Amino acid sequence: MLARLATALGLTALCAISIVRVARPPAAVPASAPDTVFSAERAMRHVDQIAARPHPMGTEDHDRVRDYIVAQLTGLGVKPQLQVTTGIGTRYQVAGRVQNIVAWLPGTDAKGKAVLVAAHYDGVGAGPAAADDGAGSAALLETVRALRAQKQPLAHDVVVLFTDGEETGLLGAAAFVREHPWAKDVSTVLNFEARGTSGRSYMFETGPGNLDMVRQLETAGSVTAGSTFTTIYHALPNDTDLSEFSVLDTPAMNFAFADGVERYHTSHDDVAHLDPRSVQHHGAQMLAVTRTLANGVLPRPRTGDGVFFDFPGLGLVVYPVGLAIPFAVLSLVLTAIVVIRFPKGVVVGVAMTLATVVVGAVVAYAAGAAVAAIQSRLPNGGAAMWSGWYGASISVLVLAVVLACIFAATRWARPLGLQAGALVVWTIIGLIAAIKAPGVSYLFVWPSLFVAFALILARFELQVMWIAALVTLVLLPGLLYGASVIMLGVVGPGGIALGVFVALVALLLLPLEIKVFPSLGWRAPLKLIGVAAALAVIAMFRVHYNADHPIPTQLEYAQNADSTGAWLGTPRRGLDAWTRGAVNASKEIPAWASSLPGGVRLASGRQVNRIPLEAPEAIYIRDTLLNGSRRVVMRIKAPKGVMAVKMRATGAPVRTASIDERVIDTTRYRYRSTAWVMEYWAVPDTGAIVALSIPPGAKIGFEIAALRPGIPAIPGVTIPARPSYIVTSGEGDLSVVYRKYTF
Numbered sequence: 001m002l003a004r005l006a007t008a009l010g011l012t013a014l015c016a017i018s019i020v021r022v023a024r025p026p027a028a029v030p031a032s033a034p035d036t037v038f039s040a041e042r043a044m045r046h047v048d049q050i051a052a053r054p055h056p057m058g059t060e061d062h063d064r065v066r067d068y069i070v071a072q073l074t075g076l077g078v079k080p081q082l083q084v085t086t087g088i089g090t091r092y093q094v095a096g097r098v099q100n101i102v103a104w105l106p107g108t109d110a111k112g113k114a115v116l117v118a119a120h121y122d123g124v125g126a127g128p129a130a131a132d133d134g135a136g137s138a139a140l141l142e143t144v145r146a147l148r149a150q151k152q153p154l155a156h157d158v159v160v161l162f163t164d165g166e167e168t169g170l171l172g173a174a175a176f177v178r179e180h181p182w183a184k185d186v187s188t189v190l191n192f193e194a195r196g197t198s199g200r201s202y203m204f205e206t207g208p209g210n211l212d213m214v215r216q217l218e219t220a221g222s223v224t225a226g227s228t229f230t231t232i233y234h235a236l237p238n239d240t241d242l243s244e245f246s247v248l249d250t251p252a253m254n255f256a257f258a259d260g261v262e263r264y265h266t267s268h269d270d271v272a273h274l275d276p277r278s279v280q281h282h283g284a285q286m287l288a289v290t291r292t293l294a295n296g297v298l299p300r301p302r303t304g305d306g307v308f309f310d311f312p313g314l315g316l317v318v319y320p321v322g323l324a325i326p327f328a329v330l331s332l333v334l335t336a337i338v339v340i341r342f343p344k345g346v347v348v349g350v351a352m353t354l355a356t357v358v359v360g361a362v363v364a365y366a367a368g369a370a371v372a373a374i375q376s377r378l379p380n381g382g383a384a385m386w387s388g389w390y391g392a393s394i395s396v397l398v399l400a401v402v403l404a405c406i407f408a409a410t411r412w413a414r415p416l417g418l419q420a421g422a423l424v425v426w427t428i429i430g431l432i433a434a435i436k437a438p439g440v441s442y443l444f445v446w447p448s449l450f451v452a453f454a455l456i457l458a459r460f461e462l463q464v465m466w467i468a469a470l471v472t473l474v475l476l477p478g479l480l481y482g483a484s485v486i487m488l489g490v491v492g493p494g495g496i497a498l499g500v501f502v503a504l505v506a507l508l509l510l511p512l513e514i515k516v517f518p519s520l521g522w523r524a525p526l527k528l529i530g531v532a533a534a535l536a537v538i539a540m541f542r543v544h545y546n547a548d549h550p551i552p553t554q555l556e557y558a559q560n561a562d563s564t565g566a567w568l569g570t571p572r573r574g575l576d577a578w579t580r581g582a583v584n585a586s587k588e589i590p591a592w593a594s595s596l597p598g599g600v601r602l603a604s605g606r607q608v609n610r611i612p613l614e615a616p617e618a619i620y621i622r623d624t625l626l627n628g629s630r631r632v633v634m635r636i637k638a639p640k641g642v643m644a645v646k647m648r649a650t651g652a653p654v655r656t657a658s659i660d661e662r663v664i665d666t667t668r669y670r671y672r673s674t675a676w677v678m679e680y681w682a683v684p685d686t687g688a689i690v691a692l693s694i695p696p697g698a699k700i701g702f703e704i705a706a707l708r709p710g711i712p713a714i715p716g717v718t719i720p721a722r723p724s725y726i727v728t729s730g731e732g733d734l735s736v737v738y739r740k741y742t743f
Contacts, residue, residue: 038287090667114186116189116245119133144160173241177244191240199259203223215306217316226309253289321438345413380544384490451465566608569606578723583606596703600736611713626693627693635688645688647680651698654693659691
């Protein structure tokens with residue numbers, strides 16, 4: 001009995017260690033720390049100022065934050081400069097008047113290359129952007145202070161860049177790369193972001209040839225990094241400023257914390273919800289790696305990619321990607337020895353493993369959908385998908401399914417054969433990963449190697465199996481927690497990943513589970529189902545909507561300058577009770593309001609009294625025939641208080657286009673639309689010049705919508721105050737004025 005309990009506690013402890021190490025950031029360092037040390041308490045003073053109010057591009061508060069950062073840099077003895085120019089995004093259909101803040105920290109090597117350290121200082125309209133990216137901007141200011149405080153200057157220059165317009169489409173980074181003279185001197189890039197308000201700062205993306213660059217990260221001490229993160233991120237349709245910096249083709253690393261994703265891009269991305277420990281982890285890595293790079297060899301040597309992961313006690317494990325296949329082949333050889341030595345039941349084990357993985361994925365998906373549906377109907381509401389308790393419940397439920405499958409399979413094979421079959425599946429996955437996606441291969445190869453050793457060394461099988469469990473359970477549960485609970489949620493794809501890996505791990509470590517449940521039968525699965533149900537009940541009481549777990553909302557007031565129509569509504573579907581009461585939808589939305597330029601729309605709403613708001617203008621300048629196309633040039637003007645204008649051309653294909661005499665490069669766009677669409681943020685008082693080339697003789701319809709923050713006071717309409725668990729999200733509440741021209 002004691003052996004069973006000790007085994008169960010040991011396995012649980014390894015899982016807990018794995019999860020805690022990727023979830024808990026280091027303690028915040030107080031302001032009394034030495035001047036050359038990064039202090040989150042000092043950095044949080046900057047966050048207090050930056051995140052006092054929302055500060056998206058095109059607003060007065062945006063300029064307030066700009067002036068604050070410039071003043072702080074000046075006070076540190078640095079001479080900042082503003083790069084004021086038109087930024088044209090190459091990932092999205094967006095442009096804008098950016099104001100990058102750039103500073104140069106000189107090193108002793110006057111002719112050398114520079115390290116670029118960047119964060120963005122703009123935010124979304126919904127909230128004060130304390131984490132995204134007030135934390136990065138504050139960390140950058142504190143890093144500059146610490147670098148200036150050290151007696152020995154750095155060997156190489158450091159370029160400090162506070163980019164503008166990241167939230168609107170990476171505009172500041174694009175403008176720096178293409179127009180700033182210092183861009184040619186950049187040798188390495190460090191970028192700092194946030195996708196939540198708490199958690200550890202992950203190094204989740206790298207530039208080309210990351211082996212050498214990742215090795216520099218070892219000097220930062222406590223890091224959370226893995227080539228799995230970088231492999232997965234490169235496959236996702238996501239971007240940060242590093243997507244524009246990548247044009248420089250230099251070694252790079254990208255950092256972000258992502259826990260508390262429910263508050264991301266909402267009004268609760270504020271100082272109250274920002275964890276200072278996350279800022280500490282962010283900044284400690286920023287300062288350490290900047291020092292390492294700036295005191296090292298620049299430019300860095302060109303290398304291939306690496307396979308890397310952090311492991312307790314060992315720190316960051318890094319080896320060339322070229323070793324991924326040899327390690328996988330070694331695992332294959334050892335697994336072949338196991339199969340030759342214990343051939344009985346291997347085929348059954350392979351078949352059972354594949355079947356169990358499929359069943360585990362289906363059960364996890366179904367359980368996730370069920371708990372989400374149940375939770376949404378509870379009086380306290382809440383989102384089940386971000387709950388660690390529901391994640392634990394689904395994991396235990398899948399484990400129960402695994403034990404049931406093992407019990408059923410023991411009719412045809414002994415447990416040793418079943419484990420050997422699971423090892424075969426792991427090894428094959430590891431070999432495929434080493435060939436196709438070497439960055440994730442370590443997740444499968446290293447557990448396979450240790451389990452194969454354990455089965456070969458039958459005399460010491462249990463001892464070596466514990467070593468295999470240590471490797472497997474320290475590597476995987478934390479990764480699953482990060483992927484499912486923090487990043488994707490335990491409902492949908494995140495739940496499927498949870499089901500697949502729980503099944504695979506349970507089958508690979510079968511002897512240890514048999515130590516916990518020595519009598520294979522139906523009792524063990526039933527007990528685990530009971531535990532899963534208990535965890536789900538706990539989750540039902542713990543998960544609820546509150547200030548930490550809010551409901552995102554958005555209201556829009558839209559009017560058509562070409563008619564008398566005015567509407568109050570929301571772009572969202574599946575409305576919560578507060579939004580239903582505020583919108584009080586009563587009529588079908590007119591066509592112009594349901595499909596405004598640039599993705600702005602009303603999904604439901606009602607007609608309201610019209611409020612006098614100035615409309616944007618598209619002023620015809622000239623019309624020429626150039627290179628076989630009709631080139632229409634116009635000046636776009638926006639009234640005072642407008643953050644952005646969104647434009648759409650219809651009726652004729654747009655062959656080429658330019659904004660403020662800059663040709664729009666569409667070759668790197670993430671998404672394309674049949675019509676020409678474009679956003680312009682922070683339109684200058686003199687307007688923006690837009691030139692479109694269309695077929696000769698064609699006419700073009702030109703739609704334009706101006707966005708202002710907030711909803712005006714509308715006679716006869718009372719919008720109730722939002723409860724603490726209802727938050728604005730995205731660009732926040734907006735007023736939109738639409739009009740259409742024909743040229």
